[in-house]
Every structure is written in C-alpha cells, then in structure tokens.
Amino acid sequence: MIHLFFCPQMTEMALRIHTAHPDRITLGRIDWSYFRDGFPNLRIENAPGLRNRDVAFLSTLTTPGEMFAQLAVLFELPRYAVRSFKLILPYFPTGTMERVEEEGQIATAATLARLLSDIPLTMSGPTQIVIYDIHALQERFYFSDSVIPRLETAVHLLKDQVRAEPDLSIAFPDEGAWKRFGRLFPEFPQIVCLKARRGDRRGVLIKEGDPVDRHVLIVDDLIMSGGTLIECKNLLLEKGAARVSAFATHGVFPNSCWCHLENEDFQTVWITDSCPEQAEAVHSRPPFQVISLAPDIARIVLEPL
CATH class of the missing domain: 3.40.50.2020 (Rossmann fold)
Known part of the structure; x- marks a missing residue:
C-alpha cells in the first residue's frame, strides 16, 4: 500500500488517484493549520505508522507563499524511517529563470533545486523528484546526488x-x-x-x-x-x-x-x-x-x- 500525501491545492487530483486505485493507494492526512502570525502549524497524522512504508507527496509550488509549509513537510516525511519517498512536483515553478546572463542575476531554478536536494534519505535511498516537461533539461544537474530528479513528459x-x-x-x-x-x-x-x-x-x-x-x-x-x-x-x-x-x-x-x-x-x-x-x-x-x-x-x- 502506497501512502499518498498532498498539499491542499492538489486535493482533487489526489482523490482521483485514490478512487482509481483504492486497494493500492491510501491517502495520508496533514493538518495544514496556521498560527495567527501566518506561519504554518503542521501535523502529519499517524506519522509513526509510516515506518518502512512507501510514501509519496503530491505538491504544487506555484506561489512562493506555498513553499515554506510544503518544504517543512517534505523534509519531515522521510525522517519517519519510510522505505521510499517520491515527490510529485508536476510543474517546476522557477524553471524559466535557469541561467545568468549578467552579474547580479540569480538563477532561482538552481536555488529551488538546492532546497529540494536537502530532502533526507529514506531507508532505501534517495528521494525521487518527478517533474513534467521542465523548461530546460540542463536543470536536472542543479539537483545534488542526494536526490534523483526524474523528468517526465505529458x-x-x-x-x-x-x-x-x-x-x-x-x-x-x-x-x-x-x-x-x-x-x-x-x-x-x-x-x-x-x-x-x-x-x-x-x-x-x-x-x-x-x-x-x-x-x-x-x-x-x-x-x-x-x-x-x-x-x-x-x-x-x-x-x-x-x-x-x-x-x-x-x-x-x-x-x-x-x-x-x-x-x-x-x-x-x-x-x-x-x-x-x-x-x-x-x-x-x-x-x-x-x-x-x-x-x-x-x-x-x-x-x-
């Protein structure tokens, strides 16, 4: 059984995936609450039950405000001694800023890749990061060897x-x-x-x-x-x-x-x-x-x- 977690924006897609495979995929639950100052107050339900389980997370990072809460979850899920972890990130949002043409510019695609490369190892090895039709294929090399970027196409x-x-x-x-x-x-x-x-x-x-x-x-x-x-x-x-x-x-x-x-x-x-x-x-x-x-x-x- 695969434990599929998801951010709130991906709820509909997660439900469609679960409905098609109810005997093989179970939906994990996260409390996406926030403190009054706007910072997230997160809780992964039944986290100890994830030990030695296959886990996936369905993510969207289309606005900067979504990133902090989801990164907190991504860094935490593998720490429960999960067997494997797949991050499904269909759209790599900083992909259009992938190169620097003059001093002072920042290739934010590399910045996001470095952040995602810090996802901890699982019991079976690195996390797979699945991305559809990334803007530039060379962005694969912005990720470190601690994760496995997997480029798919639609x-x-x-x-x-x-x-x-x-x-x-x-x-x-x-x-x-x-x-x-x-x-x-x-x-x-x-x-x-x-x-x-x-x-x-x-x-x-x-x-x-x-x-x-x-x-x-x-x-x-x-x-x-x-x-x-x-x-x-x-x-x-x-x-x-x-x-x-x-x-x-x-x-x-x-x-x-x-x-x-x-x-x-x-x-x-x-x-x-x-x-x-x-x-x-x-x-x-x-x-x-x-x-x-x-x-x-x-x-x-x-x-x-």
Missing part, C-alpha cells in the same frame, strides 16, 4: 487527444521548443518558428515547414501571457493554415492571463492540470481543454522500486 497524453485529427502538423514557437519536443513527434510534419527582426521590429518567422491547408498544433512547455503563442498563431493563419490549436503542459497564466487567448480563434488550447488553480479556472471555458495528469501520476506512484 506529450503522450496530448497524442491520445489528437490521434484521429486529419492533416495535423506540429509547430514549435521557437527553436528551444523544437529541441525539447521535436523528437517526440516523428510521425507528424513539423514547422519551426523563430523570433527575428521584421522591418523595424521583432516578430515571428517560419524557419522551416509549410502550414498551408493544415491543422497546425503549436507545442510548448508552458504558457505565461500567451503573447508569443498568439503571434505564432497569427503568422500560421497568414501563411495558409486551415486552423490552429495549441498545447502546453503548464498553463501558468499569472494574473488570469488565460483571458488573452479566449477570443483569438484557436480551435483548441490544451493544458494539463499541473497548475491546478489555473486549470480549474479555464476547464469549462472555450477554447481550453484540460488533460488530467492523474492517471499518469498514479502509474508513477505505483511503480515498484
């Missing part, structure tokens, strides 16, 4: 949605997205876009591929404001695409930026529920469709050591 879940789509081509909004995802779509024609100067301003150009009369699906790891996505969509339609859809594993949408995509003539915008609050906000609003990571996370949680 692309196969997208393919289940579009397998029957006729005349489908896959587009990438920049070369970075093509390098991350291009090899995962060998069965589809591909279009690679890039940002370059168009006259006196910078804009999106098609580097290779032909969108004419195709249903073009733009693929990237995350959507923030959606500005680049809209630029790419407009260019593809201008160049003859029959229709344009989009997919990003992480719909981050700070300050409800998802509204920028609502009336932009996308056929469909797929995201996953890696950022649960944002996914809940858009799940019934066209053109959005939310693909749940719950079945895939259940598979990972249930994998034997």
Whole structure:
C-alpha cells in the first residue's frame, strides 16, 4: 500500500488517484493549520505508522507563499524511517529563470533545486523528484546526488487527444521548443518558428515547414501571457493554415492571463492540470481543454522500486 500525501491545492487530483486505485493507494492526512502570525502549524497524522512504508507527496509550488509549509513537510516525511519517498512536483515553478546572463542575476531554478536536494534519505535511498516537461533539461544537474530528479513528459497524453485529427502538423514557437519536443513527434510534419527582426521590429518567422491547408498544433512547455503563442498563431493563419490549436503542459497564466487567448480563434488550447488553480479556472471555458495528469501520476506512484 502506497501512502499518498498532498498539499491542499492538489486535493482533487489526489482523490482521483485514490478512487482509481483504492486497494493500492491510501491517502495520508496533514493538518495544514496556521498560527495567527501566518506561519504554518503542521501535523502529519499517524506519522509513526509510516515506518518502512512507501510514501509519496503530491505538491504544487506555484506561489512562493506555498513553499515554506510544503518544504517543512517534505523534509519531515522521510525522517519517519519510510522505505521510499517520491515527490510529485508536476510543474517546476522557477524553471524559466535557469541561467545568468549578467552579474547580479540569480538563477532561482538552481536555488529551488538546492532546497529540494536537502530532502533526507529514506531507508532505501534517495528521494525521487518527478517533474513534467521542465523548461530546460540542463536543470536536472542543479539537483545534488542526494536526490534523483526524474523528468517526465505529458506529450503522450496530448497524442491520445489528437490521434484521429486529419492533416495535423506540429509547430514549435521557437527553436528551444523544437529541441525539447521535436523528437517526440516523428510521425507528424513539423514547422519551426523563430523570433527575428521584421522591418523595424521583432516578430515571428517560419524557419522551416509549410502550414498551408493544415491543422497546425503549436507545442510548448508552458504558457505565461500567451503573447508569443498568439503571434505564432497569427503568422500560421497568414501563411495558409486551415486552423490552429495549441498545447502546453503548464498553463501558468499569472494574473488570469488565460483571458488573452479566449477570443483569438484557436480551435483548441490544451493544458494539463499541473497548475491546478489555473486549470480549474479555464476547464469549462472555450477554447481550453484540460488533460488530467492523474492517471499518469498514479502509474508513477505505483511503480515498484
């Protein structure tokens, strides 16, 4: 039996995972109370019963305020002599700040990786940290050898949605997205876009591929404001695409930026529920469709050591 703990924001996903596997996964409980000064007052229920058990924690760190309470839990759970520990962190929130280009900048992706690398060892060895479609693959090396970062992708879940789509081509909004995802779509024609100067301003150009009369699906790891996505969509339609859809594993949408995509003539915008609050906000609003990571996370949680 796997003991699955979860932060409050991941309650719905944890319940779906448990409902699908009630005989193999039990839900652990944590009292997420807070003192009057705002600092957490936490308690793991039946903590002594975790000795020599397999434990997982379903986490989201999409706002800095969530991090302290969850880090406190992550540092404590393995100390109860658990047999194994998996941290499921679908979205690595500082991933877009992964490199320094001038003195004084801080690569906060490395900072968060160092914090997570301090999770204590379990009875069977290091914690596995499971992350979906991290922004830059080299971020794996920001983690120390005290933990095992495990990089997963949601692309196969997208393919289940579009397998029957006729005349489908896959587009990438920049070369970075093509390098991350291009090899995962060998069965589809591909279009690679890039940002370059168009006259006196910078804009999106098609580097290779032909969108004419195709249903073009733009693929990237995350959507923030959606500005680049809209630029790419407009260019593809201008160049003859029959229709344009989009997919990003992480719909981050700070300050409800998802509204920028609502009336932009996308056929469909797929995201996953890696950022649960944002996914809940858009799940019934066209053109959005939310693909749940719950079945895939259940598979990972249930994998034997």
